[in-house]
Amino acid sequence: MKKHFQSASNQKVLSLAVALAISSVASPTAFAQAAKDAAATDPDKLETVVVSAQRRDEEMQKVPISITTLSAKEIEQKQVRRLEDLKFDVPNMVIEPNTGTSSGAKIFMRGVGTDESLFSADPSVAIYIDDVYIPRQTGAMFDLFDVQRIEVLRGPQGTLYGRNATGGAIRYVTVKPTGNEKFEIDGRIGNLGRQDIRASIGAKLGESVDATFAVMSKNRDGYLTDLTNGGKVNDEQVYGARASFAMNFGAATRATLTLDSVKQRSGPTYASGILDPAAAAAAGRPVNNADGNLLTIETNLPNGINNLDQSGISFVTTTDLGGMDWRNILAYRKMDNLLYIDLDGSVATRFHLFQDQKQRQNSYETQLVSTGAGALKWTGGLFFFNEKNDQPTRQDIFATGSTSFINQKTNASAGYGQAEFNFNPVWKAIGGVESN
Numbered sequence: 001m002k003k004h005f006q007s008a009s010n011q012k013v014l015s016l017a018v019a020l021a022i023s024s025v026a027s028p029t030a031f032a033q034a035a036k037d038a039a040a041t042d043p044d045k046l047e048t049v050v051v052s053a054q055r056r057d058e059e060m061q062k063v064p065i066s067i068t069t070l071s072a073k074e075i076e077q078k079q080v081r082r083l084e085d086l087k088f089d090v091p092n093m094v095i096e097p098n099t100g101t102s103s104g105a106k107i108f109m110r111g112v113g114t115d116e117s118l119f120s121a122d123p124s125v126a127i128y129i130d131d132v133y134i135p136r137q138t139g140a141m142f143d144l145f146d147v148q149r150i151e152v153l154r155g156p157q158g159t160l161y162g163r164n165a166t167g168g169a170i171r172y173v174t175v176k177p178t179g180n181e182k183f184e185i186d187g188r189i190g191n192l193g194r195q196d197i198r199a200s201i202g203a204k205l206g207e208s209v210d211a212t213f214a215v216m217s218k219n220r221d222g223y224l225t226d227l228t229n230g231g232k233v234n235d236e237q238v239y240g241a242r243a244s245f246a247m248n249f250g251a252a253t254r255a256t257l258t259l260d261s262v263k264q265r266s267g268p269t270y271a272s273g274i275l276d277p278a279a280a281a282a283a284g285r286p287v288n289n290a291d292g293n294l295l296t297i298e299t300n301l302p303n304g305i306n307n308l309d310q311s312g313i314s315f316v317t318t319t320d321l322g323g324m325d326w327r328n329i330l331a332y333r334k335m336d337n338l339l340y341i342d343l344d345g346s347v348a349t350r351f352h353l354f355q356d357q358k359q360r361q362n363s364y365e366t367q368l369v370s371t372g373a374g375a376l377k378w379t380g381g382l383f384f385f386n387e388k389n390d391q392p393t394r395q396d397i398f399a400t401g402s403t404s405f406i407n408q409k410t411n412a413s414a415g416y417g418q419a420e421f422n423f424n425p426v427w428k429a430i431g432g433v434e435s436n
Contacts (some may be wrong), residue, residue, distance in 0.1 A: 052173065053151050054418070055160055055379045056325075056369045064420075064430060066154040072175075075147060076186075081218075082143040086170070090152045093168075098137055100341040100353070102236070102266040103308045105140040109154050112167035119359065119389040120408060126157065126165035129172045130258065132314050132331040135164070135387060136359060139310050139335045142262075143238050145198045146214035148173045159418050159432030160379065175200065176256065177210035177246040193221035210246045224270060224295055228347055229302035237265040253319040264308040268341035270297045288345040301342035301352055310335035320371075327367040335359040352396035354403075361387040380417040386410065412436060 049060040051069050060069055068090045070080060080086060083105055084095040098104030098117040106115045107125040114124045117137045127134040134140055144150075150172055157165040182202040189195055200214040217239045222232030242260040249255060273289030273296075280287045288298065312333035319326045337357045344350035367381035387410040394403045414436035422428045 051149075051151050053153050053171065055367060055381075056371070056377070064428065065157075068152045068154075070150045072148055075144060075150065080144060080150075083141050083170075086150065086152065090154075092154055093152065097141060097269060100268050100271075100306075100343055101138065101141075101339065102234075102269050102306055103141050103264050103337065104138045106137060107140075107167070107170070109168040119357065119391060120406070122164045124164065124167040126161045126169040127172075128161070128169065129260075129312075130174055130314065131316070131329050131365065132312065132333070133162070133363060133385070134333075135361060135385075136335070136389075138337050138357060138359075139262075139308055142172070143216060143218060143240060144172075145216040145240060146175050146200050146212070146242055148175045159416055159434050162383070162414060162434070163436065174242065174244070174258070175202075175212055175214070177202065177212045177244050179204045179210040192223055193219065195219045205245070208247045212242075212244045214242045216240045222267075224272060224297050226270075226299060226302065227291070227296050228298050228300060231302075233267065233270045233297065233299075233304070235267055237267075239263045252321070253317055255315065255317045258314045258316075259312070261311040262308070264306075266306060268304040268306040268339065270299060270304070270342065271345055273297060273345050286346060286348075286350075297345060298347050299342040299345070300347045300349060301340070304342060305338050305340040307338045308335070309337075323370065323372045325367075325369045325371055327365075327369065329363070329365040329367075331361075331363045333361050349396055349398060354394040354396070355391055356393075357389065357391040359387065359389050361385070375422045376419065377422075378417065378419040381415070383412075383414045383416070385412040 049069055049071070050057050051060045051063060051067065052058070053063055053065060053067055060067060070078070070086075070089065078085075078089055080089070084097065087093050087095045092110045094108040094113070096106055098106050098115070101117060104117040106117075107113050107123065109125055112124050114121055114137070119136055119138070122135070123137055127140055150170065153161075153169045153171070155168055157169045161169045180202055181204065182200070185197070185199040187197045196218045198214070198216040200212060202212050205211050218236055220236040222235040224233050225231075226233050240260070240262045242258065244256060244258045246254060246256040272294045274294065275283065275285055275287060276289050276292045277287050290298070310333065312331065314329065314331040316330075317328045335357070337355070339353065339355045339357075342352050344352075363383070363385045365381060365383045367379065370376070370378045388407075390405075390407045392403050392405050395401045414434060416432070416434040418430065418432035420428055420430045
């Protein structure tokens, strides 16, 4: 049983959640083997952490970059439920929702970042889900489920992760199909109508196809009271699903097909008013907190909208060529975000914003990665990316405004390479190049 408490400002708002997790493994010998392995392991020896930050599996201590890694166990223990929770465990990192949205993420690493969810502004911190690039801040505030680990790379990562990684990169590594049968379920209930559930299944389909299936839902009532219209705002409603299938082709190639979908109906995030009448009069500002309560708001837009639908499909192949791996990553993703929000925090129409974004992307990446045990290790690849955005936008400033139709098409390609030479166990030289 777990208890989780939250407070908002200095108000006495308590959020209590109770979690229950159940997991089972089909093979009963697995527990006996695990106990045997644990007994044979030196209890004082640190666990070896393997990461793929440089596009190859390596021990984290041997990766010459500033990196923080959270395993699935640590993610659960530290209650990292969505992207913004990483800020409590990763140094030099700030993550907050974009203004007015519950699904957009503005990320800063070491002071480098971008605070603009409009698609014409590229982010400064790259997000990858299993090597598939997520190019927009809108929809990037992912809820975590069925994740094997998270890798956060701080500092410029342009050689292997492109021009939009000047601040760093975040890599989600999801659970891969292995053929082992499993069933895991995790539930949380609490006040404010809190009801969360996550479940995952591992199975083998037929003789050759390994599969995993995972679902999640998150629901919570709003915690701010709308004085103008009654009711609550700033609620959460998120639903997600992922399915992966993998099989071997011959002795050297393994292929993985992954499909995912997320649906969010949380509504926009209303800001809490802070200027009471006396403070507003002294500052010459309009009143936006008439009752002096930080947990109440006023708005003449009771039916604000922040509907998000995104989905994707990826196909990855890995072929052992003897001394090197050849990887191919083909992906397609789409996102629709309908946003209508009151940004002035008053009963007057001072500033309302309407946006209807539709984003589509295709990408293909091919890599050659050395796997030998020699002193020289290298990675090389080609990356091709195509994206289309359409976004009707309207700003209602004191009255209903006119709609602007904004669209953008992006075509990008790049070649990159990185090599590492180990002179001895202590000294090494690393060099890289990128062209786009």
